[in-house]
Amino acid sequence: MMTTTFTLAFEGPPACIDCTRQGVPSCTHIGFNAAAWDIGGQQVTAPGLDERYMHTVTHVEISADRKTVTVAVDTERPPLMDLARHLSTRADPITKAAVRAVDNDSGEVLGEGRFDAFLVDGQPIYIGGKPYTVASTDHPGRNEHGVVPNGGVDWQEARVVPREEPTITPLSLWPTP
Ligand SMILES: [Zn+2]
Numbered sequence: 102m103m104t105t106t107f108t109l110a111f112e113g114p115p116a117c118i119d120c121t122r123q124g125v126p127s128c129t130h131i132g133f134n135a136a137a138w139d140i141g142g143q144q145v146t147a148p149g150l151d152e153r154y155m156h157t158v159t160h161v162e163i164s165a166d167r168k169t170v171t172v173a174v175d176t177e178r179p180p181l182m183d184l185a186r187h188l189s190t191r192a193d194p195i196t197k198a199a200v201r202a203v204d205n206d207s208g209e210v211l212g213e214g215r216f217d218a219f220l221v222d223g224q225p226i227y228i229g230g231k232p233y234t235v236a237s238t239d240h241p242g243r244n245e246h247g248v249v250p251n252g253g254v255d256w257q258e259a260r261v262v263p264r265e266e267p268t269i270t271p272l273s274l275w276p277t278p
Pocket of ligand 1: 116117118119120121128129130131
């Protein structure tokens, strides 16, 4: 989770027509409209925000002169399968996919459990909050006919490799007042 605050400048004329006629260079009759910026809790995209992440508006503040609006967003990684969170406590070997995630280099078992579906090659997952990619999958218990003999559990062994998470690009494109 990362919080970013950015400020937008109103790009319209600084004063309304009446005030402009009277020689007033800037007035509060024109500018950002609070009703239009009632976007708290909404997910937004904006130039400068990394599109690979979800950005949820937590705070909006329009300046007294209505010429700038400051928006705070919380940035979170997109929802991905985390093995720990997708573990099923139901002991149901027929309808649940038994998955064992193994470190591709060390062979260490990183996590195992029953899931709604087997993992697939290339799938991005999290194990204990750390990012991994599924490098290959195998069903070592299956025989030459593709079945596990004697009603055994059809474990899928997924070899996983650590995945580099993209860093969140800081906001840089918005003008600052
Ligand atoms: Zn005015």
